[in-house]
Amino acid sequence: MSDTQAQLDSLCQRLKQHDGLVPYLGPGALAGSVDPDTGASIPADSDSLILAMNNGRPMAPRLMWEFPRAAMDIELKRGRSAVNRFLTQTYATQQWTRAPLHDALAEIKPPYVVDINRDLQLQQTYKDAPHILIRGISRIGGTDYRFFIHHFDGEQYQEIDQHFIPKTLPILFKPLGSPDPDPTFIASDADFVDYITELMGGFAIPAFLKEYRKGLQYLFLGLRFTRDTERMVMSDITYAAGAPRGWALIPKPTDKERRFCKRIGVEIVEADVQDLLQTLNPELAQRMPQAPAEA
Numbered sequence: 001m002s003d004t005q006a007q008l009d010s011l012c013q014r015l016k017q018h019d020g021l022v023p024y025l026g027p028g029a030l031a032g033s034v035d036p037d038t039g040a041s042i043p044a045d046s047d048s049l050i051l052a053m054n055n056g057r058p059m060a061p062r063l064m065w066e067f068p069r070a071a072m073d074i075e076l077k078r079g080r081s082a083v084n085r086f087l088t089q090t091y092a093t094q095q096w097t098r099a100p101l102h103d104a105l106a107e108i109k110p111p112y113v114v115d116i117n118r119d120l121q122l123q124q125t126y127k128d129a130p131h132i133l134i135r136g137i138s139r140i141g142g143t144d145y146r147f148f149i150h151h152f153d154g155e156q157y158q159e160i161d162q163h164f165i166p167k168t169l170p171i172l173f174k175p176l177g178s179p180d181p182d183p184t185f186i187a188s189d190a191d192f193v194d195y196i197t198e199l200m201g202g203f204a205i206p207a208f209l210k211e212y213r214k215g216l217q218y219l220f221l222g223l224r225f226t227r228d229t230e231r232m233v234m235s236d237i238t239y240a241a242g243a244p245r246g247w248a249l250i251p252k253p254t255d256k257e258r259r260f261c262k263r264i265g266v267e268i269v270e271a272d273v274q275d276l277l278q279t280l281n282p283e284l285a286q287r288m289p290q291a292p293a294e295a
Contacts, residue, residue: 007269008279011219011247015280018111020216024234024246025101025115025122028222028273032288033099033121041289042096044117046227053086066227072189083187091119092179098124100284101221101273107281112171112216114237116223116230118187120180122172123152130154132165136175136186136204138194146195146204150181157181162206171209175199175233192229199236210240218246220266222273225250225257235264249276 014021027044034041043052046067050059053067053074063070071083102121105113109129115122123133133150140146150157151166157180175195177185186195198204218238225231225248238245245265250257251272261268277285 004269004271004275005279007247008271008276011269012276012279015108015110015219018108020242021110022213022216022218022246023105023110023113024218024220024223024238025113025117026221026223026230027117028224029101029115030099030117030119030121031101031222031273033096033102033119036095036097042099042119043090044119052090053083066229068187068189068192068229071187071191075188075190080188084183084185087118087177087185087187088179088183092183096121100277100281100287104277104280104284109170112173112212114173114175114218116174116176116233118174118176118178118185120178122174123178123180126152126170126172128154129170130166131170131172132160133157134171134173134206134209135177135184136195137177137184138186138191138198144203145206146198147206148184149206162208165206165208167208171212173209173237175204175237196229196232196236199233205237213238214240215242217242217244218266220246220248220250221276223248225260226254231260241265249273 011021030042030044043049049067050064050070053070058064059070063073074083099121102125106125113122131152133152135148137146137148149160149162151160175186186192195204218241223230243265244267247267247269248261249269249271251270253268258268274285274288277288
């Protein structure tokens with residue numbers, strides 16, 4: 001057995017046993033989710049979101065660098081509501097097949113999941129189980145905090161104060177928002193500046209979660225560490241983690257990713273989501289898109 005496979009076996013076992021390992025989902029966690037009519041992949045990473053937001057057309061090179069920058073351009077020209085409408089239409093109105101990884105998580109039901117995607121599949125994964133939903137907010141008055149908390153009782157969501165959280169329920173943390181129960185998103189540069197500032201100041205994570213997360217470790221799935229935005233959000237959300245902080249599934253990591261992960265105490269596993277699924281559930285792994293053959 002290879003060292004990589006041994007690592008995957010150990011990580012999968014910890015996931016199944018709810019042994020202090022938190023899935024942290026990036027865009028690649030949605031691989032295999034497609035439009036049932038056209039077969040087009042759900043837009044999740046920066047490039048695909050920009051193209052979808054601009055009717056399939058590339059934007060100027062400086063805007064193609066990162067989705068928050070492109071979203072800021074749209075916000076300045078057409079208003080913040082235009083970006084929110086796009087994300088709501090994409091993730092709440094348009095239909096997508098289930099990502100295989102989410103079907104695997106539905107069988108495991110981890111007690112805590114962090115998901116930086118803005119779609120609804122994680123919430124649908126827990127649709128038959130009461131849970132706590134935490135979503136990031138930005139540029140909003142009337143509160144010192146940068147989060148909404150909702151309690152799902154098995155039928156509907158109801159907003160709840162952070163001091164009255166049922167302590168035995170699974171926690172779904174979606175820092176960049178989602179369309180349900182009401183649309184809220186962290187999308188543009190201005191959103192991220194406000195959110196990350198309050199995240200660093202301690203006002204974007206509820207007090208009970210700050211206590212709960214102490215000593216936990218993370219499994220980063222479908223997330224590359226090549227952009228500062230994702231790295232800053234991750235660093236603060238995983239504060240007070242165990243040692244190592246976690247494991248990142250990154251096929252062919254860049255030197256920049258290696259340096260960053262070494263600095264913050266994340267071990268790189270040179271594998272991808274499909275490799276993890278092959279260990280968790282080989283049948284689900286067969287639904288993953290096949291990588292193009294190398295020349």
